[in-house]
Each structure stands twice: as structure tokens, then as C-alpha cells.
Amino acid sequence: MADMKVGAYLCQGCGLGERLDIKGLATVAQKEGKAQVVREHEFLCNSQGVAMIQKDVAEEGVNRVVIGACSRRAKVEAFQFPTAAVTRVNLREQVIWSQPDTDEARELTQEMAADYIRMGCAEAKKTAVPAINPAAGHNKRILVVGGGITGMTAALEAARGGYDVLLVEKEAALGGFAAKLHRRVPFTEPFADPQDNGVAALAAAVQGESRIQVFLGATTTRTSGAPGAFSVDITTESGPTVTENVGAIVMATGFRPYDASRLPEFGFGSSPLVVDQAGLEALASDAAAKGQAIVRPDGKAVKSVVFVQCAGQRDETGTHLKYCSGHCCNTSIKQAMYFKDQNPNVDTAIIYTDLRTPGNGEDFYRSAQRKGVTFTKGRVAKVETAGDGLTVHFHDLILNDQAATISSVDLVVLATGQVPNSGVDIEAKPAESKDGEARVQSVSILNLTYRQGPDVPQLKYGFTDSHFICFPYETRRTGIYTAGPVRRPMDIAQAVEDATGAALKAIQSVESAAHGRAVHPRAGDLSYPSFRREGCTQCKRCTVECPFGAIDEDEQRYPQFNEGRCRRCGTCMGACPVRVISFENYSIDTVGAQIKAVDVPDEFSEKPRILLLACENDAYPALDMAGMNRRVSSAFVRTIPVRCLGSVNMIWITDALNSGYDGVMLMGCKHGDDYQCHFVKGSELASYRMSKIDDTLKNLNLEVDRVRTLEVAITDIERVPALIDEYAAKINEIGMSPFKGF
Template identity: 35%
Template sequence: MKKVYGAYLCTGCGIGDVLDVDGLKDAAADAGIAMTEHACLCGAAGRSFIEKDIADKGVNTIVVCACSPRVMQKEFDFGEQTITVRGNLREHVAWTGGLKEDGSVDDFLQEMGTDYVRMAVTRAQKTELPEPYKLETISKKILVMGGGIAGLTAAKEAAAAGYEVTLVEKDAQLGGKALGWRKMFPTAYPYNELEAPSIQQMIADVQGNSRITVKTGCEVARIGGSPGQFNVTLKAAGVATEWDAPAKVTADQQDLINKGELEDPNKGMQKYTTLNPEGEIYGAVVLATGWTPADVSEYEHLGYGKLTNVVTNAEFEKIAKTGKVPARVAFVQSPGGKDNDKDFPYCNSVTSMVALKQANYVVEDNPVDGTAYVLYQHMRTPGNTELFYKGMQAKDGVFMTKAAVTKVSASGSSLVVDVEDNLLGEDLQLEVDMVVLAAGMVPTTVADPV
């Protein structure tokens, strides 16, 4: 672009009152661009003043010395084919001082103003219109990693938008953990009743969609390239290849490897920067590889792994899927006891909703004597799920309280849960048949280098 310069000085907002306007214009001219002044550049008349020069003189590189570039951005936007540089004379100069006691211009303030003018002019002279980097070819294919409910949803939505989709699932069948659900969260108003799982219908929809290619028993070895041209190496699940994603090696570890003092964990693998000539090209990759239940065995006072019938929420869902659940169940959301109010690692709104869903199983399977205690430090039920939460609050047999669970112990064939700092204001001992710990959802990517 052949530059045609125009520099404009606003004298409004106190700028012209405390600074030598002619001196500022001279500074711009000395730097290489003649400057004109206006009393209010951000107003309609001021914008027209600049637009006239654009139309009549072909000005395409504009210097505006006025207010902060953080404000009036629309007023000083003259289109994508122009360069506009803002010099902040208002907030950074004029508003930081004033005239001397004798009414003359402060020399320091004036010097600072001329510096801002020179900087704006120089920046305009050195600035060029940005040219976007464009790939020679851009793939419109989308890869979805993971065939659980998130991956199936992503594949369906991408296909509905007109894209070709490849869905990769390392297991032999689609569905992921949703296959083990007894019920799913409400998806329709009034959001107060659990629903039958829709996972089988989702699987059928994906498998029957001509835009979606499904690859089961398959996983991603590595991803190279960049957006628009991701080079993806696929492999049979569980098989080691030279194109597997390499393990992370620190600078110190590499030094030991070079000295022969440490075995190279990536021996025999292709360098990560090397693109597989047989790799498949995708424009975008959706990561939906799921999660694993967090380890809760470290919380010894809760008895997991030691006491019979202390289970995680994932284990309780399996029990509910295959049969009737016990009549008295305590759902523990936070493991900190009286020490802190932290939840289990990787807990979130999903684990809160799972506790409510599973509490519903208890009273559903045991209509006469079903009792579910939801003991929490934090309950997270955002959006429409708040309606399900309120419905569970009102359900007979379900008791919820903010509480510190200090101990779980055996008492014959039952369990006793010690509860302190609850909303009732008194310590409790709850005798139950089972305790369910709200194990969080650890992303699979925590341990997977892909």
C-alpha cells in the first residue's frame, strides 16, 4: 500500500487549554507529517473533517492525537484498508497537569506532549497493513477423539453443520460411560424428573449419518501440523508405533541422555516435529476423550478401600444400573472434615448433580424407608439444573445439609457417619447402609501425552 498521511490534533477535552497547539503541530511536521487541528475530532464534525481528507486526498494512514486509544474506537475506525494510530494527549498528558501559576504552558508537560506526537507519527510511518497468513489448502474435515456422549454430540453437530467427520473411539463400542447410566439428567422443562438414557439413540444417529465415519478400536498416536492442516496418525488401540506421541524430556534429562547416563524414553520414535507422510489431514480436532474417577483412597477417615460399602459415585451408578440400591445412603461431597471445606479433586457441577440423581435412586427403589443424606460443602447446580436441585430439596426421604464429615466407621453391618458443623447446629451420627464418595472427574489427558 502506498501511504498517504494525515495527522489530526484534537484541542478539546482540555488538551488545547494546557498545551501549545502550534508547538505540537510543529513537532508532527518536523517528524514528517503535517498536522491539522480540530476542536472535537470524536464528534460528527470531526469525523467528517477526517473523512473529507480520505475522500479528497486519498489519505490512508491516519494519526489521531487526542484521547486514549482505549476509548472512542468506533469513532476513529475508518475501515480495514486504512491505518489509524492514536496518540494519547488527553489522559497521558493534558489531564496529568496544568498551566503554570502565571498562566503559561508548563515546559515539562509540553515536552511530554511533543514526545507523544513524535511517537505517534513515527509509529504511523513504520506500520504496514497486516496481511493474514493463509494456508495454501485448508481441510474442512473434522476429527472427533472419543465416542462417549460428548464425542457423539460433537460429531452430530459438526455433521449437521455440513462437515465431514471422523469419530475415533479406542474401545470396541461407542457410548463410553453413558452406557452404564441408569438415568440421565433432565433435558426438558420443568427439569425436575430424571430421564431414560438416550445414548443408544445417539449411537444409532451417528452410525447412520453418511457424513460421519466411525472408527472403533482405534486411537490417535500423535497430532502434528497446525489448524487447517492437522497431520493425524491413527493406530489400532493399545499398539505401540514409531509415530506415538513422545514422552516429555526436560533439558536436564536430555543432557543425561546425551551423556549416556539416562535411557531415552523416546528411542525408536519419530521426532515430534516430523510429519507422517501417511497421516490423515484434518482441519480441526475435537478432544472428547472423557475422564476417569479420581482416587479417593487418601482420605483415610472416610474408609474407602477398608470399609465394606464405602464406594465412589461411579461404583454406585453400576450398582444402581444392575439392581436395587440400599435404603439408607450418605452422599459425601467434601472430604476435608473440619480442616477445610475443599471438595474432592476434580469435582464440579456434574458431581453435584450426580449426587442428587443417585439420591433419587435411593427413595425411588425404597419408597417406604428410603433415606438419602447429601452432605456437602458446595453444591453446584447452574442454569436449569437448579430446578432439579429444588425438586430434590422437596422430595420426601432426601436430606441435604452443609456439613463436615469427620469420620466413617463400621457398626455391625451398618456404617456410622460422624457429621459436624451442619445447618442444624448440632453434631450428628448417621447410621446408613452405604456411603458414596463424590469422586471427581480426572481428564484422560492428565496421563495421556496426546
């Protein structure tokens, strides 16, 4: 890169010109910020203002642009200069709009603005336009693991998008669980009757698609690499292992039914007349193959069937599945129709506590009632063999009859739930391995060579779902997307849609990887982590703490960053005790230089300085919006947005305290079970790290209140300024730092 040339541009619009001494700020930028070019403009974001900057970039060689105007969240489109690194100094929302418009406040407001200009110039000098990752992977082939409806759909949709696909299925044929269904729940109007399961047609389409290569009886026995550059061993039962390169992976490994033999109270295992839903599908398919009506396993005719909903699901005792599998009400309705459609005189009763048929499922429910399926709100207590049939004992909740029974039942169908085939639970603690069925399975699916474990992290109950409501395809393993019932309990219609969405994310991942771009949430970021090998102590904190499992260890035990997997949160940078990890546009120095650039008045000035490290996704926007509401807060605070609290390195705190700051606040997202950190663990890690800071403070002979970590939300527009003021008052109470002027 050519020589660094900093241009500082100060806007006078939006009241900045009236509220601030812009000339004075220009002097600060020039003298203290060492900006080679300093210009003021009455309205910087309009076309002339932008053209002025563009001209400097093009003609004067300015390659570090410092914009002293509004928040980095405003006028983003205007201030884009691809060849220059842009630093935004927020003089509007977080200076003039958050300070009183009074003569008395002018001095402190000006000091605030001057500090932010110093900080902006300091940051600019430490940052650069990222060069594209030289190790970017360019393979655009998609691997789909699992050949059920989900996997086949993902493969087909990706192929139709113009991408080559490898489809790996562990069984000898495509089809998965759905192939065993006699029919499926309807997904088109009038939502009245069971429909063909569609598997044969889908499998034929997959087989006929030239872009898809199918591996049957095969598993993925080793997966390494990164988006755009995965290397996968595919081992076929009969044949050799082949190694293939792919760019992204869709994991569609489906589910298995919950083990009904754990429900002896319902007679499963002791009576052949008790089956689970899968068992009933087998009976129905069998009968259909013979062109007969469904019969009992002993060959006798069926006159009465009872369906037990939520069998081993929605369990409040801790014995069975706690969740609802979502599809089972519709599935039982469909199965009851198998009988009613063959012979309306067969009695079919569905015993449920809440009938869950969302959306157009309501039509299907009504259709079943029309066909004469009986629905009874009740809780089944016991299924007993009586004579030639079964007796179902239940609590009828409508008639409040504890001892209700249905006798002479020929078949009882248990609606057990879906258990995901998600491979190894890499986060399971050994002690927990005996407490639940979901943890028993321990055969890896992807066999990732990742340091953090061989499979995709699970969210809850073994499902590999995203934790984010707005972003359902977040798997914490970049370039690997899960879809279908392995992600969350779901029916076929949902799985088909889910598969299509996951295929898009896989395609997006290979396209982004090829350009060295980050994917969500810092989509498009071209920076990537690098480290100073000679400084590294091989402490492994970065490899352990990366929320995305991006970092492995090489043969010499140094971190290996796998840039394509990186999401640019900076958690590794925050973790590193020797500060060797950095990004070109975000590093220990970009923040450290800002901390040091602030002018810290002496002990007797009565002007404390408080550093606020604010998560750019929650706390920082909340501060902006507080400013938009003209909510005033302490003028002694200097805010630096951080990508994630996880990226906060302890050195920033100690540097700040050592250079005379009176307090440091960290504001990040909520953590815990319902965490809101978009880098998963960042705010939690930060708060863990900060919990250890007391010793450091004691060593420095400082009060523990000098550092405060807070959880905030983006909606805390009132609360964030209040927290700031509260803390400023606290600092006032404990007094100025003794470290000033050292």
C-alpha cells in the same frame, strides 16, 4: 507497498485547540515528524474530518495516518482506514486532561504534546498495514477427541453448523461415562425424577449425521500443524494409522472417578457392600436389565442405603482431591431415588456437610425429600462391617453427636470425585510426580509435536480449564479447545452446553485461520511474527517462552513460528536477545523509534524524562480514565502502550537510559497464581527479566531506581497517577541522568 506517505491530522476539538498550540504541533509534525501531509481540523472525528482524511488516503496516497486527537480507545469506528496504518496520538486523555489547565502548566503541556506528535510520526514510519499471512491454513474440518456426551454433542453441533467432523473415540462404542449411567439427573422441569441418560439417542444422531466420520477404538497418535492446518494421525486398534487434516480440535476426553480404594476407612475394597457412585450405577443398570429391584452384590435385598458425600473430595489434609466435583450431590440424590422409586420403604440417607444443588437442583433436592430421602448434615468417620451389613459411624453436626451411627446398612455409596483425563502434565516438575494421583497418568492424548509438550497445558488439579473468568475457552493452545469434565468438574447438562460452546470456538478458529486473523484476545489482528534468520542465535528463548506453544524448532534448530497458532502478544519479541523478531505493526522499531523521538532536555533544564511502558489492557485504560477524571500527574512522563509487558525488549530500556531518560517505568498486570495477564505469562516474564536489570544498571553506573516494574489493575484509576507522581518524586530525589546529550 507503494512509497510511504505520512499524513498527520491534528484535532482542535474537546479543548485541544484552546489548551495546545496546534499550529506549533503541526510544525513539529512537519519538520521533525517529517509528515508529508499535515492538517488541522476543528473536529476531526466528525464526518467532515474523517472525509478529509479519507480523501488524502484516496487521492494523495497517504498510507500512514497519524491522528493527534483522543485516545486510541475512543472514536475507534471513526478512524478506520483499511488501506493505511493508523497511529493514534493521545493528546486528550493523557495530555490536556491529565495536566492542569493553568497558564503556568501550558509550557510543559505543550512539550508533552509535541513529544507525543514526534513519537506518533516516528511510529507511523516504522509500521505498516499487515499483509495477510501467506501460510494461512484453510482446512475447516473439526476433530473431536472423545466420544462421550461432550464429544458427541460437540461433533453434532459443529456438523449442524455446516462443518465436517472427525470423531475419535478410544473405546469400541460411543457413549463414554454417561453410557454407564442407569439414568441421569433431570435437566428439564419439573426437575423431580431421574431421566433417561440420552446416550443412545445422541449416538444414533451422531451415526446418522453424514458430516460426521466416527473412528472407534481409535486414538490420536500424532498432532502437528496449526489452526486451519492441523495434521493428525488417527490410529485404530485393529486397523492402520490414517493421517487426516483438520482445522481445529475439540478435546472432550472426560474424566474417571477418583480411586475409591484410597479410602479404606470407608470400607471400599474390604466390603463388597461399599461401592462408589459408578459402582452403584452398574448395580442399577444390572437390575434394570433384569427387570428387578437393585440388590446387594451378594444378591440379598436392599433395605437401607447410606450415601457418603465428598468421599475423598474437599480434602483439607492434602491426601485426596482438594476440589468439589460439583455434580455428586445431585448424583447421590438421583441414586437414592433409584431405591425410593422402586420401593419407598428402603431407607436412604445422604450424609453431607454442604448440600450443593445450585439452580434448579433445589427442586431435585426437594423432590428427594418428598420421596423420603433423609439428609443428614454430618461427617462420616468410618464404615464398618457388622454382621450381615455395615455400620456407618459419623459426627452428626446438627445434633452435635460425635458418635452417631446408622446400622444394618446394606449398601454404602461413596461420592468420589472426577479426575480429568487430560493427558500429560507438560508443566509438572519431576519431583512432584509422586505427590498426587492426578499426576500418575502420563499417556498423552493429543501427542502434539509441539516443542512445549504433547498435551494442552493444565490449569489446576489436572483440569485444562481457562484461567480467565470472562473467557472460559482459553486453552493456551490456539485452535484446540477443551470441553466437558476434562476442563472443569461438571455434570451432563453443563457438559452439553460446554461442548456446544467449544464447537463454536473451533468453528471460529477455522474461520479466523482461513483469513489469517488472530483469535482472542487480539482477535482480527492480521499481523504475524517474522524473524531475521541470519541474525538468530538459536537461543530458543522464544520457543520456550511463548505462552501459547506456538513456536517450534525446525530441523536446523531455527524457530518455526506456526503463525496460525500465534496470538500476537509479542512475548517472543520481548524475549529475543538479538532482536530479530517483529510484527509488521509492532516491532522493536515501532517502539524504539518512539523512545528515540522524544526530545530529552539537558541535565540543567530540571525537566526529567520518564518512559512509561504501559500494558494496553490494564495500565493504559487506567491512565485514560484517570484523564477522564481530570486526575493530574507528572508532565515528565512519556507513555507508550505495549501489547503486553512480555513483549518489552530489554533494548528499549537500555536505549532509553542511554539516550538520557531519567527513569523507566513498566506497568503490567498482576502475576502469580491469580495472574491477570491475558497473555498468561507476559507480566511475569517481564518482571523476571527486569529483576536481572540491576547488573545492567550497575554497568551503566546508574541507580537501580532508574527502572521500576509495577503491577497495576485497570481499576487503579487513582493509583496509577499516584504511582507516576511517586516515581517522578523519586527521580527528582536521585537526580537527573548523567547520560543526557550523548
